[in-house]
Amino acid sequence: xxxxxxxxxxxxxxxxxxxxxxxxxxxxxxxxxxxxxxxxxxxxxxxxxxxxxxxxxxxxxxxxxxxxxxxxxxxxxxxxxxxxxxxxxxxxxxxxxxxxxx
Amino acid sequence: xxxxxxxxxxxxxxxxxxxxxxxxxxxxxxxxxxxxxxxxxxxxxxxxxxxxxxxxxxxxxxxxxxxxxxxxxxxxxxxxxxxxxxxxxxxxxxxxxxxxxxxxxxxxxxxxxxxxxxxxxxxxxxxxxxxxxxxxxxxxxxxxxxxxxxxxxxxxxxxxxxxxxxxxxxxxxxxxxxxxxxxxxxxxxxxxxxxxxxxxxxxxxxxxxxxxxxxxxxxxxxxxxxxxxxxxxxxxxxxxxxxxxxxxxxxxxxxxxxxxxxxxxxxxxxxxxxxxxxxxxxxxxxxxxxxxxxxxxxxxxxxxxxxxxxxxxxxxxxxxxxxxxxxxxxxxxxxxxxxxxxxxxxxxxxxxxxxxxxxxxxxxxxxxxxxxxxxxxxxxxxxxxxxxxxxxxxxxxxxxxxxxxxxxxxxxxxxxxxxxxxxxxxxxxxxxxxxxxxxxxxxxxxxxxxxxxxxxxxxxxxxxxxxxxxxxxxxxxxxxxxxxxxxxxxxxxxxxxxxxxxxxxxxxxxxxxxxxxxxxxxxxxxxxxxxxxxxxxxxxxxxxxxxxxxxxxxxxxxxxxxxxxxxxxxxxxxxxxxxxxxxxxxxxxxxxxxxxxxxxxxxxxxxxxxxxxxxxxxxxxxxxxxxxxxxxxxxxxxxxxxxxxxxxxxxxxxxxx
Numbered sequence: 223x224x225x226x227x228x229x230x231x232x233x234x235x236x237x238x239x240x241x242x243x244x245x246x247x248x249x250x251x252x253x254x255x256x257x258x259x260x261x262x263x264x265x266x267x268x269x270x271x272x273x274x275x276x277x278x279x280x281x282x283x284x285x286x287x288x289x290x291x292x293x294x295x296x297x298x299x300x301x302x303x304x305x306x307x308x309x310x311x312x313x314x315x316x317x318x319x320x321x322x323x324x
Numbered sequence: 325x326x327x328x329x330x331x332x333x334x335x336x337x338x339x340x341x342x343x344x345x346x347x348x349x350x351x352x353x354x355x356x357x358x359x360x361x362x363x364x365x366x367x368x369x370x371x372x373x374x375x376x377x378x379x380x381x382x383x384x385x386x387x388x389x390x391x392x393x394x395x396x397x398x399x400x401x402x403x404x405x406x407x408x409x410x411x412x413x414x415x416x417x418x419x420x421x422x423x424x425x426x427x428x429x430x431x432x433x434x435x436x437x438x439x440x441x442x443x444x445x446x447x448x449x450x451x452x453x454x455x456x457x458x459x460x461x462x463x464x465x466x467x468x469x470x471x472x473x474x475x476x477x478x479x480x481x482x483x484x485x486x487x488x489x490x491x492x493x494x495x496x497x498x499x500x501x502x503x504x505x506x507x508x509x510x511x512x513x514x515x516x517x518x519x520x521x522x523x524x525x526x527x528x529x530x531x532x533x534x535x536x537x538x539x540x541x542x543x544x545x546x547x548x549x550x551x552x553x554x555x556x557x558x559x560x561x562x563x564x565x566x567x568x569x570x571x572x573x574x575x576x577x578x579x580x581x582x583x584x585x586x587x588x589x590x591x592x593x594x595x596x597x598x599x600x601x602x603x604x605x606x607x608x609x610x611x612x613x614x615x616x617x618x619x620x621x622x623x624x625x626x627x628x629x630x631x632x633x634x635x636x637x638x639x640x641x642x643x644x645x646x647x648x649x650x651x652x653x654x655x656x657x658x659x660x661x662x663x664x665x666x667x668x669x670x671x672x673x674x675x676x677x678x679x680x681x682x683x684x685x686x687x688x689x690x691x692x693x694x695x696x697x698x699x700x701x702x703x704x705x706x707x708x709x710x711x712x713x714x715x716x717x718x719x720x721x722x723x724x725x726x727x728x729x730x731x732x733x734x735x736x737x738x739x740x741x742x743x744x745x746x747x748x749x750x751x752x753x754x755x756x757x758x759x760x761x762x763x764x765x766x767x768x769x770x771x772x773x774x775x776x777x778x779x780x781x782x783x784x785x786x787x788x789x790x791x792x793x794x795x796x797x798x799x800x801x802x803x804x805x806x807x808x809x810x811x812x813x814x815x816x817x818x819x820x821x822x823x824x825x826x827x828x829x830x831x832x833x834x835x836x837x838x839x840x841x842x843x844x845x846x847x848x849x850x851x852x853x854x855x856x857x858x859x860x861x862x863x864x865x866x867x868x869x870x871x872x873x874x875x876x877x878x879x880x881x882x883x884x885x886x887x888x889x890x891x892x893x894x895x896x897x898x899x900x901x902x903x904x905x906x907x908x909x910x911x912x913x914x915x916x917x918x919x920x921x922x923x924x925x926x927x928x929x930x931x932x933x934x935x936x937x938x939x940x941x942x943x944x945x946x947x948x949x950x951x952x953x954x955x956x957x958x959x960x961x962x963x964x965x966x967x968x969x970x971x972x973x974x975x976x977x978x979x980x981x
Contacts, residue, residue, distance in 0.1 A: 247965050255960075320958040
């Protein structure tokens, strides 16, 4: 069985993570930022799976399930927040919804 | 039973402590219960004690109770010890019983006061101090009671402290008596340095051994003690506080005048009589002071319009009689007069108190008038008291004591016709002034409406004191009427008997007759001038010298004015003039000298490195704050970038370092 080396998996995860990060930093639309966040979570999950498979331990998969749950909760709350923000400000531009004074 | 002697002063003291330390305000009923209860227990105990004292044959006729040693420094060991002999026995009997009656009266008299509890606390402390004073075995312990009495008089005269005039009267009483007390303290120091003890019995013994009659030290010691007695007993020249002392509530006046404070001087002289016998000139001075005071005060009493001031001057005058008796060596006669005076003066004050409260605090006798029918109790009480004070013959207590004094003044080798004449004129004046007050206040047209009438708690003391003012003199029957000198023979267990040069029944009877006539004459004069023929008084007053004399007597012979001019004004002037004297200037200069270098140093050194360091810290904090506050933009993506950059930096550090 040809096994994919550990480094390849980690490189993929790192590339995904950077893509997500760049999405968050570059985009101003809140929905795109949320999606980029999901990509970063997936990249983290991939890294855990790869590491778990490499050492033959179950912790990596358990962590991935935790991350999935976290992502589901986050999406639910995040989407609700985005809906409210849109209703309140009439925009989804993250730079324009500041309510800070001073 | 005698073992319980310590309880006699302790009970009122305990009452005082209970009342003053009670948390919060006690109900009036409870305050009165503690106040009166402690004194009545003490009074009952005193009766029991005297029963046993008279029955048991004590060695030296004294009973000593040493409670504990107060101080022990080398040979000087004054003890807290009580000394009961016939003199202190008579004193504690009179003090406790008269105080009890006054306390009982006060429960109703003071019932409208808010400071009921404070009043009874002070009254109890007063009684306790006086009991300590008379029971003390040691002059130092006596001095404790002596000062306690002074303190209580201050507290009680200024009882209604909201009025500044009352505070002034209280301070005046305190300061004037303090002049005498200073003399007494000096006397005690002299005695203890020369005789090495302050125990009274021992002191008297040593004094008569060490000092011959008329020696300078004995003279000085006796004179200094006399100074204390003069101050406390309001005798010439320290008498000015007593009329002002009327600022306190009436029961307080009754207590001060009848049973406690002013008689302390009489007691002191009687107690240290050995010392006075060693100093004949001082002894004579006692009689002379008494004679002058009694005349002077009687004249002032004659023209007062305030009923309480009449009684105040009357007390001064009667204490003058006691001093007169002490001065001629008639020790027991003085104590006898103290006892009867306590009865009738308390009665007079309490009767006056009934009048004053029922007329809404009216003190002026000329505004009273016609109270005979409305206040029968006060009317009869005042009449009996006045009759006793004026020594109406045979039926009043005052007659027996005053007659005894006058007779002994006449027959004593130290006395003589001149002193007797002073007492004689005093008797006439006494009858005139007291019946003047009685006639004006209780007869004539009705001028005011009577408010509150006395209840049973005020009635009982009046009745009992009336009774005592009549029968109180029968303990000492005159040679002409039974010849049973029960009282003197009791006192002669302690005090020496007067050695009269002769004993002529004819002369005695004649003098008695004259004295009786003169007091009756005084009453008739008062009746004529102030009731039946008021026009006589008018014509008399229209004459300039008479009205001038009247004004002079009214202000108490101008003593206050003279003292003000000679003592108060110069002191005030000096204090004002001297307010920036060299001591003030020096202390101001010193202050400047000390403060200035520090100020200079502080100004010069305000930029040293410590200051700079702290200023730098402050600057850094401010700059840091400004820099960091820039980063708080509220832009989410900036934060995210920051977190990412930070994370990358941390990872780089972990990987490469």
